[in-house]
Amino acid sequence: xxxxxxQGLTKQFAGMTAVDNLRLxxxxxxxVSLLGPSGCGKTTTLRLVAGFLQPDGGEIKIxxxxxxxxxxxxxxxxxxxxxxxxxxxxxxxxxxxxxxxYGLKFKKLAKADAxxxxxxxxxxxxxxxxxxxxxxxxxxGQQQRVALARALVVEPKILLLDEPLSNLDANLREEMRFExxxxxxxxxxxxxxxxxxxxxxxxxxxxxxxxxxGKIVQVGSPREIFDxxxxxxxxxxxxxxxxxxGRMGKENRVSLADGLSVTVAQGAPAAGDGEICVCVxxxxxxxxxxxxxxxAMADSGYNLFPAVVQRxxxxxxxVDYLLEVPPHGALLRVVxxxxxQFEKGQKVFALAHPDHCVVVGEG
Amino acid sequence: MPAPEAESIGRMxxxxxxxxxxxxxxxxxxIGAALLLVFLMVLPLGAIFHASLWDDxxxxxYRYAEVFTEEAFLKAIWNTIIISFWVGxxxxxxxxxxxxxxxRTDLPWKKTIRALVMASFVTPPFLGAFAWTLLAGPNAxxxxxxxxxxxxxxxxxxxxxxxxxxxFVMALYSFPYxxxxxxxxxxxxSSDLEDAAxxxxxxxxxxxxxxxxxxxxxxxxxxxxxxxxxxxSLFGAPAILGLPAGLHTITTQIxxxxxxxxxxxxxxxxxxxxxxVTMALIGLQKKILGRRGYSTVGGKGGQKRLIRLxxxxxxxxxxxxxxxxxxxxxxxWILLKAALSKAWAVPLTWDNFTLNNFSFAFFQYGDTQxxxxxxxxxxxxxxxxxxxxxxxxxxxxNRNLFRGARYLTFFALAPLVVPxxxxxxxxxxxxxxxxxxxxxxxxxxxxxxxxxxxPIGFSxxxxxxxxxxxxxxxxxxxxxxxRLTTLKDVTAPLARSGLIAAWSFIxxxxxxxxxxxILLFAPSSKVVSVVIFDLKEEGQVGVIAVLGILLLVVSFAxxxxxxxxxxxxxxxxxx
Numbered sequence: 001x002x003x004x005x006x007q008g009l010t011k012q013f014a015g016m017t018a019v020d021n022l023r024l025x026x027x028x029x030x031x032v033s034l035l036g037p038s039g040c041g042k043t044t045t046l047r048l049v050a051g052f053l054q055p056d057g058g059e060i061k062i063x064x065x066x067x068x069x070x071x072x073x074x075x076x077x078x079x080x081x082x083x084x085x086x087x088x089x090x091x092x093x094x095x096x097x098x099x100x101x102y103g104l105k106f107k108k109l110a111k112a113d114a115x116x117x118x119x120x121x122x123x124x125x126x127x128x129x130x131x132x133x134x135x136x137x138x139x140x141g142q143q144q145r146v147a148l149a150r151a152l153v154v155e156p157k158i159l160l161l162d163e164p165l166s167n168l169d170a171n172l173r174e175e176m177r178f179e180x181x182x183x184x185x186x187x188x189x190x191x192x193x194x195x196x197x198x199x200x201x202x203x204x205x206x207x208x209x210x211x212x213x214g215k216i217v218q219v220g221s222p223r224e225i226f227d228x229x230x231x232x233x234x235x236x237x238x239x240x241x242x243x244x245x246g247r248m249g250k251e252n253r254v255s256l257a258d259g260l261s262v263t264v265a266q267g268a269p270a271a272g273d274g275e276i277c278v279c280v281x282x283x284x285x286x287x288x289x290x291x292x293x294x295x296a297m298a299d300s301g302y303n304l305f306p307a308v309v310q311r312x313x314x315x316x317x318x319v320d321y322l323l324e325v326p327p328h329g330a331l332l333r334v335v336x337x338x339x340x341q342f343e344k345g346q347k348v349f350a351l352a353h354p355d356h357c358v359v360v361g362e363g
Numbered sequence: 364m365p366a367p368e369a370e371s372i373g374r375m376x377x378x379x380x381x382x383x384x385x386x387x388x389x390x391x392x393x394i395g396a397a398l399l400l401v402f403l404m405v406l407p408l409g410a411i412f413h414a415s416l417w418d419d420x421x422x423x424x425y426r427y428a429e430v431f432t433e434e435a436f437l438k439a440i441w442n443t444i445i446i447s448f449w450v451g452x453x454x455x456x457x458x459x460x461x462x463x464x465x466x467r468t469d470l471p472w473k474k475t476i477r478a479l480v481m482a483s484f485v486t487p488p489f490l491g492a493f494a495w496t497l498l499a500g501p502n503a504x505x506x507x508x509x510x511x512x513x514x515x516x517x518x519x520x521x522x523x524x525x526x527x528x529x530x531f532v533m534a535l536y537s538f539p540y541x542x543x544x545x546x547x548x549x550x551x552x553s554s555d556l557e558d559a560a561x562x563x564x565x566x567x568x569x570x571x572x573x574x575x576x577x578x579x580x581x582x583x584x585x586x587x588x589x590x591x592x593x594x595x596s597l598f599g600a601p602a603i604l605g606l607p608a609g610l611h612t613i614t615t616q617i618x619x620x621x622x623x624x625x626x627x628x629x630x631x632x633x634x635x636x637x638x639x640v641t642m643a644l645i646g647l648q649k650k651i652l653g654r655r656g657y658s659t660v661g662g663k664g665g666q667k668r669l670i671r672l673x674x675x676x677x678x679x680x681x682x683x684x685x686x687x688x689x690x691x692x693x694x695x696w697i698l699l700k701a702a703l704s705k706a707w708a709v710p711l712t713w714d715n716f717t718l719n720n721f722s723f724a725f726f727q728y729g730d731t732q733x734x735x736x737x738x739x740x741x742x743x744x745x746x747x748x749x750x751x752x753x754x755x756x757x758x759x760x761n762r763n764l765f766r767g768a769r770y771l772t773f774f775a776l777a778p779l780v781v782p783x784x785x786x787x788x789x790x791x792x793x794x795x796x797x798x799x800x801x802x803x804x805x806x807x808x809x810x811x812x813x814x815x816x817x818p819i820g821f822s823x824x825x826x827x828x829x830x831x832x833x834x835x836x837x838x839x840x841x842x843x844x845x846r847l848t849t850l851k852d853v854t855a856p857l858a859r860s861g862l863i864a865a866w867s868f869i870x871x872x873x874x875x876x877x878x879x880x881i882l883l884f885a886p887s888s889k890v891v892s893v894v895i896f897d898l899k900e901e902g903q904v905g906v907i908a909v910l911g912i913l914l915l916v917v918s919f920a921x922x923x924x925x926x927x928x929x930x931x932x933x934x935x936x937x938x
Contacts, residue, residue, distance in 0.1 A: 050841055076840040083841040089834035093856045102852070106843030147838075154842050 002080075002157040002190050003028050004049065008058035011044055018044045020214035021058065026192065031184050033193040033201040036211035037237065042194045045211075046160050049192060050083055051076040062158065077106070082151035083160040086167060088143045090135040090150070097122065097131040099146050103154035121149040124183070141172045148180075152187065159191040165200060177203040198238045202226070210234050226281075228265075231361045235279040242285075242333055243360075244278040252354065254278055258328040262303045263354040277360050282335040284356035287321065287348050294349035302351040307332060309346050314338070323350055392759060396774045399752070403814040404777055407789025408638070414792050415632035426632035436633065439616040446530055446601070446612060447594045453534035454590035455583055457686060458541025464683065466549035469669045471676060476683055483690035484539035485918045487875035489599025489892065490911040492532050493899065494694030496603060497701060499523040503708045505697060529604045533594045535690040540593060541586035548582040554668040581651050588648040592641060596782035598878035599892070603899060613637050614784045614878060621882055627792060634785040642780045695915075701908035720905035724913075731910060733887070734894040737805055738874050739917075741890065745812040746870035749820045752813075754862055757824035758854075762833060775821035778814045783878035786811055791882055803885040811879040816869040823868055827861025860929040867921045874914055 004026040011019040019041040026032050034042040047053045049060055051067065051074060060068040067074040082103070091099055100121055104114040122128045125145040135143050144164065151159060164180070165173045181204045184191060195201050201208050202222045210217045210225060210233075218230045229235035232243060246256035248271050255261045256278075264278055286302075288294050298304035307323035310331070319341060323332040332350060342348050415426050430436050464470045465477060499506050499521035507519040522528060552575065560570045598614040606615060613633065620630040672679055701707035705717045724731045756775045759768050778786070790811055794801035801807040831854065839849040877892040884893045891910050898907050 050837075052837060052840070075845065076837070077843045077845050079841070081841055083838065085834040085838060087832050087834045089832065089838035091835060091838070091853055091857075102839070102844075103842030150838075150842065156842075160841075 002063050004158060004190060004192070005061040005064070006045070006049075006058070007061065009045065009048060009055050009060060010057035011041075011048055011053060012056050013044075017214050019048065019055075022214075022216060024209060024216065024219070026190060029188040029190055030206045031181075031191040031193060031204060032207045032209060033195055033205040034209050034211055035195055035198060035201045035237075036217075037196060040211040041214040042196075042211050043162055046083075046162055046192060046194045049158075050081060050160055051079050080157040081160060082154055082156035082158075083162065084144075084147045084151050084164045086163040088135075088140075088147045088167070090138075090143045090146045092135050095132050095134055096127055096138070096146050099135070100149045100153050103150060107154065117153050121153045124152075124186075125149045140168050141176065144168065144176060148183065152183065152189075156189060159189045161191065161193045161195075163195055164193075165195075166197070173197075173200070180204050210237065212237075227356075228358055229279055229360050232277045232279070235277075235358075235360050240282050240333065240335070242280045242282065244280065244330075244357075245275055246278065247274070248272050248276050248359070254357075254359070256330070258325075258330055260305070260325065260330070262352070262357055263301070264357040264359050265355050268359040275362075277362065279358045279360045280332075280352050280356060282320070282333045284352060285332070285334045285336075286351045287334055287336050287340070287342065288351070289342060289346065289348050291349065294351060297351050302353055303357060305332060305350040305352075307348055307350050309342050309344050309348055312342070312344055314341075321348075323348065325350075392755075392771075396756065396771055400774050400777065403810065403817070404781070406793045407786055407814075408781070409789075410792040411631045411634050411638070411785065411789045414628050415635060418628065426628050427635075430629065430632045430636075435611065436616065439611040439613055440636070442526070442605075442610060443595060443612040443614075446526065446533065447591045449530045450533045450537050450594040451587040451591040453530070454538040454541045455587045457534070458538040458586060458590070459545045459579070459583060461538070461683060461686070462542045462545030463549055464679065466546050467670055468672050468679075469676065470672060470683070471680060476687065479687040479691050480539050480542050481922070482919075483536060483687065484543075485871065485915070485922065486536060486690070486694070487599070487877070487892065487911075487914060488533065488536040488597055489603060489877050489895065490698075490875075490914065491536050491690065491694050492529075492600035492603040493895070493907060493911065494697050495523050495528070495532050497697045497707060497904065498693055499528065505708075506693075508708075524604055524608045526605075526608075526610060529601060529610065532604060533597060533600050534590075536600070537590040537593045538690075540589045541583075544582050544586045544589065545579065548579055552578050585648050585652045588644050588651075592644055595637065595641065596784065596878060598784055598881060599896065602896070614782075617784055617788060618881060621791075627788075630788050631792065634788045637782055638780070638785050641782055641785075645780050698908045698911050701904050702912055704905065707904045707908070717905075720909045724906045724909040728906065730889060730897075731891075731894055731906065734889045734891045735910075735913070737808075737888060738891040741805060741808055741812060742870045742873040745809060745816060745873045746820075746866045749813055749816050749869045750824070750862060750866045753817060753820035753824045753865060754858075757821055757828050761825060761828040762836075772821075772825075776818050779818040781814070783811070783815055783876065784882065786814060787879035787882040790879075802883070803888065805888045807883050808880060808888060808890065811883055812873045812876060815876065815879060816872045819872060820865045820869045823865035824862060827858050827865070830861070831857045860925075863928055864925050867925045870921060871918045874917065 004024075006022050006024040009019055009022040010017065022041075022045060024032075034045060036042050044053065048055055048068060054070070054073045055068055056070055058069070059066050062079070066072055067079060091102070094102065097118060101114060101118045104117060107114075109117070119128070122131055125148055127142065127145050127149065130138065130142065135146065138146070147164070161180070165176050168176060177200055180193075184204070193201070193204055205222060207219060208222055208225045209219050212233050218225060218234050220228070225234065225238055229238065229241075235241045235243065244254070244256050244262060246254040246262070248269055249255050249261070250271050252264050252266065252268050253261050254264055254268075254276065262278060262280075269276070286297070288297075294304055294306075305323070305325050307325045309321055310324045311322040313320040315338075317338070318335050319338050321334045321336070321342065323334060324330070325332055334350060416422055416424070461476070461480065465473050470476070496504070498504055501507065501519045501522040501524065504519070504521065504523065506521055510516070510520040511518075523532065556578070557570050557574055560574045565573060596614065598618065601610070601612040602615050602618065604610075605612060611619070613636075617630050617633055617637075620626045620633065697707075700711050702720050703717065704711050704715045705719070706715060709715050725735075726732070753775065756771050758764075760771050763769065781789075790807055791802065793799075794807050794810070801810065835853055835857065836849050839853045840846070844852060874890075875892060876890075877896065880890050880893050881896060884890065889897075891914060895907050895910050898910075
């Protein structure tokens with residue numbers, strides 16, 4: 001069990017800054033995911049932690065001991081870590097059991113102990129029946145389980161996962177998300193999880209670190225990241241969102257173009273002339289065709305937008321609307337339950353609570 | 364900064380490797396590679412330029428003037444261009460047809476056909492040329508005798524000792540290069556691309572003209588250049604078939620300049636155009652093949668439907684087999700017959716049967732015994748050293764172990780642009796004089812072979828490491844294995860069959876080498892190919908056949924062994 005501390009971590013490749021002055025504290029037993037688009041520096045960060053790369057600046061500390069800096073590099077094999085790779089990296093020339101047992105070779109265990117550990121892990125990932133198969137004979141999901149067992153059997157202080165599910169098909173991916181969370185709750189190993197899939201990060205993580213262009217944009221619990229994105233980038237990267245552009249006025253009111261205005265959540269910046277963005281999630285907008293209901297809700301503080309349905313897409317478990325808001329036809333996306341449906345061209349009322357209208361910074 | 368603490372958990376100095384900190388790690392590699400380049404390439408090529416320009420009296424260009432004005436030399440250059448051009452055309456025609464048939468149609472016996480193309484590839488061209496002198500020599504050639512027996516005519520149907528005959532034989536042993544190129548491309552072109560054109564209303568011929576052919580065009584051009592280059596650098600076939608007809612090519616002319624009285628300076632000057640043309644063509648080929656990425660041709664789920672030949676299946680198969688009988692069946696048959704007969708031109712009956720050729724070659728004739736020993740010693744030595752160097756360079760460049768590592772690729776591939784005989788001219792000039800006199804020993808051959816085969820070994824090692832995902836090594840590092848243990852437990856077992864293939868490619872390349880050996884051998888360092896060439900002068904047909912069969916059998920045995928090993932590994936490493 002261990003804490004991880006990244007202090008001003010910086011890494012450059014051929015003059016390009018891949019990781020830029022990163023600061024992050026990870027608590028013992030915490031699962032933190034690094035989330036961001038490809039090229040944001042998340043995998044580089046992970047490889048720095050693993051010791052495959054040496055930082056150009058800053059330090060990495062495990063339990064307050066420096067293991068990486070521009071002058072110090074503890075080799076990967078001496079870091080007591082495990083890693084799961086995007087390609088699984090299961091050794092094709094070893095059987096399932098040999099793959100899992102490999103890391104124990106370096107632990108100086110009694111043979112019986114080692115065998116028992118391998119057995120236990122194979123059971124845990126439901127691979128006991130396939131122990132003598134070669135990886136070439138396994139499905140992608142089974143190979144991923146081998147990789148998991150191989151990483152966990154050495155009882156690492158820190159577990160690193162590099163897009164572990166991105167090569168799996170959709171159903172399996174969803175199943176494996178829960179599996180990873182289940183294993184984390186069982187072992188409570190400090191874990192860093194790199195992904196570009198926000199749903200994966202939401203399901204598995206205690207905290208999410210959103211990265212962009214080598215920098216940390218926001219750190220928080222999945223709920224904080226989703227409900228209170230700090231920047232437009234975070235809002236748009238995590239889930240679908242409407243971005244309304246306007247100017248901050250008094251009393252938390254933002255005046256939008258087209259003469260509309262919207263009341264936003266507490267904690268918005270002071271009034272000013274600069275352009276700001278308001279993030280409203282399609283899920284948090286309520287739709288009704290009943291004008292009196294809409295008026296009543298507007299009186300209790302909801303933002304009200306009378307609108308016309310321009311497009312409707314039926315998803316089975318939800319309906320996705322695109323609304324046109326008069327007078328100038330601003331577009332608003334709304335996702336609502338299928339129990340109540342509105343036709344194309346129908347006049348509707350969209351209502352959003354100020355708490356769900358969050359001012360976000362550009363960038 | 365708590366440096367002492369960090370010390371206690373183990374620090375690795377110079378782990379960043381680039382820059383001053385790592386000089387001690389990378390310097391030996393650079394020095395080694397540079398020395399290699401100097402010894403294998405810079406010295407011989409420098410010697411060629413030097414010998415062609417300087418003598419006791421200083422700098423002069425008269426040798427070039429002589430080479431480019433004297434009619435005999437110009438004639439040799441012209442012959443070479445004509446021959447190589449037609450060899451290129453025929454090789455592309457045959458190679459492309461076979462490559463396409465084997466990959467895109469429902470032709471039967473594809474595996475057999477591939478194996479036979481492989482056999483043509485493995486057959487040394489000089490051996491094929493020799494076999495064809497027995498088949499289509501104007502008087503005693505077997506085919507001509509059949510013709511006379513069938514028609515009662517006094518004429519002979521074929522005369523292999525002509526420019527046409529020479530082109531024919533060289534094309535037979537050049538087309539496999541085109542074949543493998545076209546087959547690879549055809550396997551990448553998915554039927555979807557053709558279907559897309561069909562749905563838009565194109566008919567079969569329009570599809571072929573607008574989709575398939577343009578996609579294959581770079582490979583066709585590349586194949587032409589490859590075959591052209593191959594025939595440009597051949598020595599054995601033109602010497603065996605052209606010289607009796609008084610037909611010189613550049614390579615035979617260079618060889619002639621080495622005969623008594625030797626004119627090394629002229630040979631050097633005459634090598635330069637060959638070198639420059641080869642460099643230019645390889646550059647051109649790279650450009651043509653590099654421009655359009657075939658990776659886009661691939662794509663996911665590229666389905667390949669096989670084109671039905673229908674009633675044409677059997678005729679097409681017969682056509683293919685008759686082409687291959689020209690490069691494989693007929694030459695092998697006549698070699699076997701010659702090896703087992705007292706008189707090769709007479710039908711093989713019990714009276715004519717003998718094993719004397721074998722016992723003579725293997726046990727009685729000192730020259731062949733020594734040559735066999737030299738050939739296999741050099742083959743094993745070159746293959747082993749070459750594979751080691753190629754593996755080291757390929758691993759360093761592929762894993763980018765330090766900054767600028769990929770420039771090492773250049774060191775390994777540079778010999779590609781030097782034809783064997785040109786290399787030999789350079790090596791001869793360098794190593795017949797102090798400080799390092801290698802001439803007269805097998806070591807000058809070793810240097811020549813190592814240089815010539817390095818690109819092949821390197822390419823094979825490179826693609827081997829390319830296929831081993833670096834994460835497989837990372838996975839081992841992170842759970843506790845150090846660099847060496849990882850190499851031993853993960854990299855080595857996965858690279859094994861690929862590196863064995865590299866070894867065998869080099870080995871086969873060495874034991875069939877003639878064009879460099881013919882200038883570099885000394886009486887005590889003769890190799891099999893040279894002895895075959897010598898015995899040709901003496902008319903020792905039976906012994907030549909025995910030695911040829913020996914080369915073929917060993918080559919095929921090595922290939923089979925590699926396939927068997929690779930097949931065994933495939934079971935475990937299938938992705």
